[in-house]
Amino acid sequence: MNKLLSSKWTKAVVFLLGLAPFAALLWFVYKLDLTANPLEYITHYTGDWTLRSLLICLTVTPLRIIFNRPAITRYRRMLGLFAFFYGTLHLMTWVGFDRQFQIDGMWEDIVKRLYITVGMAAFAAMVPLAITSTAGWVRRLGFKRWQKLHKLVYFSGVAGVLHYWWLVKSDVRLPAMYGGILAILLGVRIVRALTQAKKPVPART
Amino acid sequence: MLIRTSDKDFSFGLRYSDVTPKELYLNRRKFLGAGAAALGAFALPGNADAATLDGVNKTGPNHSLLNDQQSPKATVTTYNNYYEFGTGKDEPSKNAPAWKPNAAWPIRIEGEVKTPKTINLADIMKLGMEERIYRMRCVERWSVVVPWIGIPLATLLKQVEPTANAKYVAFETYYNSKEMLSAREAGIALPYVEGLRMDEAMNPLAILAVGIYGETLPNQNGAPIRLVTPWKYGYKGIKSITRIRFVANQPPTTWGLYSSNEYGFYSNVNPNVDHPRWSQKEEQRLGGGFLGSGTKMPTTIYNGYGAQVASLYAGMDLVKNH
Numbered sequence: 001m002n003k004l005l006s007s008k009w010t011k012a013v014v015f016l017l018g019l020a021p022f023a024a025l026l027w028f029v030y031k032l033d034l035t036a037n038p039l040e041y042i043t044h045y046t047g048d049w050t051l052r053s054l055l056i057c058l059t060v061t062p063l064r065i066i067f068n069r070p071a072i073t074r075y076r077r078m079l080g081l082f083a084f085f086y087g088t089l090h091l092m093t094w095v096g097f098d099r100q101f102q103i104d105g106m107w108e109d110i111v112k113r114l115y116i117t118v119g120m121a122a123f124a125a126m127v128p129l130a131i132t133s134t135a136g137w138v139r140r141l142g143f144k145r146w147q148k149l150h151k152l153v154y155f156s157g158v159a160g161v162l163h164y165w166w167l168v169k170s171d172v173r174l175p176a177m178y179g180g181i182l183a184i185l186l187g188v189r190i191v192r193a194l195t196q197a198k199k200p201v202p203a204r205t
Numbered sequence: 206m207l208i209r210t211s212d213k214d215f216s217f218g219l220r221y222s223d224v225t226p227k228e229l230y231l232n233r234r235k236f237l238g239a240g241a242a243a244l245g246a247f248a249l250p251g252n253a254d255a256a257t258l259d260g261v262n263k264t265g266p267n268h269s270l271l272n273d274q275q276s277p278k279a280t281v282t283t284y285n286n287y288y289e290f291g292t293g294k295d296e297p298s299k300n301a302p303a304w305k306p307n308a309a310w311p312i313r314i315e316g317e318v319k320t321p322k323t324i325n326l327a328d329i330m331k332l333g334m335e336e337r338i339y340r341m342r343c344v345e346r347w348s349v350v351v352p353w354i355g356i357p358l359a360t361l362l363k364q365v366e367p368t369a370n371a372k373y374v375a376f377e378t379y380y381n382s383k384e385m386l387s388a389r390e391a392g393i394a395l396p397y398v399e400g401l402r403m404d405e406a407m408n409p410l411a412i413l414a415v416g417i418y419g420e421t422l423p424n425q426n427g428a429p430i431r432l433v434t435p436w437k438y439g440y441k442g443i444k445s446i447t448r449i450r451f452v453a454n455q456p457p458t459t460w461g462l463y464s465s466n467e468y469g470f471y472s473n474v475n476p477n478v479d480h481p482r483w484s485q486k487e488e489q490r491l492g493g494g495f496l497g498s499g500t501k502m503p504t505t506i507y508n509g510y511g512a513q514v515a516s517l518y519a520g521m522d523l524v525k526n527h
Contacts, residue, residue, distance in 0.1 A: 029496060035295055036284035036491055037347055038498040100501065105484075113483055167482065169345075170392030170463055171292035 005071035014075055018082040021049045022089070039097055046090035051160050053083040055181050058157055062188040077133050080153065084130040087123050115166035122159035125152045157182050255420040258354050262335045267409060269338040271509050276349035276492045278418050284491065285425045286343070287444055288393055289378070289385035301424035304384055306445065310429045314364075316450035317371035322364065326429050330415055332356045332364075337412055339435035341442070342474045342508045347499075348488045353433050354416035359407045367403070367451045374406040375399075375456035376432060377448040393463050399432065399443035400456035400470065402517075410435055410513050413446070436507040436514045438472045469527035473518065474508035478527045 004010055025045055028034055035041045057079035064072050099106045109116045129150055131137070138146045161182055165175040287297035290304070310326035334354050342348040362374065380396035388395040405411065414433045415422060422428035427444025434441050440460050450456075460468035467481050476486045491499040507514050518526070 032497055034496060034498075036280040037294070037489070038496045039489060040294075040347070042496075097495075097498070109484070112479075115482060169292075171288070171390070172392060173390070 001069065002071050005069060006074070011075070011078070015078060018053065018078065021045075021086070039093075043090065043093050043098065046086055046093055047164070050083055050086040050090050051164060051178055053079060053086055054153070054157055054160055055178065055185065057083050058153065058182070058185045062185055065188060065192055081130060081133060083156075084126050087126055091120075091123055115163050118159045118166065119163035122156045122163055125156045125159070129153060129156075154186060157186070255423065257420055258334060258416045260334060261354050261416075261419075262333065265335045265337075267337055267513075268335070270513070271340065273338065273340060273350040275338060275352055276490075280491050281349050281351050281417060282423050282426060284347075284349075286345075286439065287425055287427070288391040289380065289395065289397070290425065291386065292391060297425035298423070304424050306379070306424070306429055310447075312430070312447060312449060314361075314449045314451075316375070316452050317368045318451050319366040319368060324361070324364070326415070329356060329361060329413065329430065332360045334415065335412070336419075337410075337414075337433070337435075339410075339433060340508050341433075341435065341439050342488055342504060344438040344440060344468070344472070344480060344485075346483065346485070346488050348490050348504075349492070350490075352418055353412060353414040354419070355412035355414035355430075355433060357409055358411040358413050358432070359409065361413060362406060362449075362451075365451075370453045371451035372403055373452050373454065373456055374401050374403065375450040375452050376401075376443045376446050377450070378443055379445045379447040393459050395459070397443055397459045398456065399441055399458050400452075401434065401441075402455075404517055405434070405514075408514060408517065410510060436473055436510040438468075438474060440468065441472050471518070471523075471526050473506075473514075473523070473527075474504060475506050475523055475527070476504040477506070478524055 025042070029042075032038075057076060060072055060076040060079065064070060095101060095106065099109070110120050111117070129152055132141065132146060132149060141149065161175060161179045164178060165172060168175055283298045284294045285297040285301075286294065287301060290297040290301040291299070311323045312326070312329070313321075313323050315321040334356055336352055336354050338350060338352045340348055340350050376399045378395075378397035382395075385395070401411065412433050413430050414427070415430050417423075417426060422431065427442070430446050431444040432442050432446065441458075455470055458468070458470060460472075461470060474485075479485055485504055487501055488504045489499050490502055494500050505511075
């Protein structure tokens with residue numbers, strides 16, 4: 001299992017899988033197979049995949065804890081960057097396609113529409129994480145500080161689910177499902193933090 | 206713009222098949238299979254039973270008030286809000302065709318009237334059908350232009366002689382939980398209910414539509430008969446009407462029950478009154494355009510029908526009475 005996890009081929013496959021939704025979208029665009037409302041379709045498609053890749057990324061640590069497989073951590077950065085990639089596509093769809101680069105309208109939306117405010121915050125929190133995702137930045141910040149900074153991803157996850165929840169009209173089944181998954185993923189971390197805090201630190205001799 | 210789930214986005218979310226009685230789901234597949242075999246070719250989904258409507262007046266004074274270009278039929282028949290058949294816009298056109306409404310379709314008209322009546326669809330159609338090319342502006346900020354065929358609502362309502370107590374007209378949609386989503390799944394109260402003030406209902410622009418594009422209504426568009434009030438947001442256009450009641454007090458509306466500050470009783474199209482969660486200044490007119498995404502355009506008050514309806518609301522606070 002560890003061999004499979006540390007193989008560069010596995011990593012290449014995960015990379016291609018991460019790109020698959022984007023490739024599919026390009027195909028739909030090429031075929032003009034984008035439903036009766038392509039703007040809405042592309043907006044929802046990229047938004048869905050942002051949230052999904054963020055949740056997949058947040059699954060890495062729980063899997064490592066539960067199955068005790070440290071090797072899985074090497075996929076975390078790539079998965080996080082995919083979340084950022086789809087988030088950027090989602091944002092650009094809104095900026096360019098929906099709001100057509102009209103700054104005034106966008107600013108009004110960000111200030112007045114809570115679901116846009118919180119969505120923008122979710123994206124903004126991902127920016128420093130994407131920038132400092134390189135090994136160089138881990139070194140520059142020091143691992144402890146880097147790790148602290150990257151806890152911002154929890155905020156992005158919560159804000160992302162709220163963004164979705166607040167924009168649906170009445171059928172909240174999908175945002176509720178995303179929220180439930182997120183609660184489990186964050187719950188694992190909370191449980192671990194609590195149990196670790198209780199454990200007495202063994203005395204060094 | 207806000208409703209989710211599509212077939213081709215690798216959704217691991219809920220599908221209609223997850224929430225639909227198996228008989229209906231299977232019937233639908235059988236139905237689709239039989240249809241495809243019979244036609245031997247691709248057909249627009251959802252209107253296999255379509256019949257051409259004859260004897261339609263296309264020269265009335267309200268036939269095409271704003272001279273808009275009609276939206277593509279494929280857009281109007283595949284992009285629908287009909288939560289009973291799925292909350293995704295593409296779902297009603299897939300799920301509703303399996304539903305077989307009672308062919309006679311009796312509508313009960315009762316309440317504050319001298320003579321309560323049950324009128325069958327065929328008799329309503331005999332009251333005189335007109336084509337009306339109307340804009341439909343959805344509260345979600347998209348719009349289409351639809352060639353409806355219907356009868357003026359006033360023509361039907363006058364048949365039953367409302368009493369002096371009748372101040373409002375309440376409408377109710379057919380609902381059968383065995384064939385449709387539950388209220389919990391849809392997230393809204395069902396059966397769907399709507400209402401109009403008496404003078405709104407009597408306005409010549411309000412029609413009961415029985416067809417689009419020269420044919421009977423596809424199920425996903427509200428067959429067999431639905432309300433169309435072009436100066437109001439689309440959700441006022443209650444579908445598959447089975448009961449009409451004259452009442453003294455303002456009746457409840459499904460979306461108003463869900464959130465009265467987001468969906469007011471009047472629901473007149475108004476670019477100056479935002480939905481609490483989004484602006485109503487602009488709309489996306491579907492069909493054509495970049496990637497087929499339509500055209501963004503400013504929304505006009507009363508959806509462009511101010512000359513016909515603005516007097517109904519003279520002196521009213523349109524923010525309070527949104």
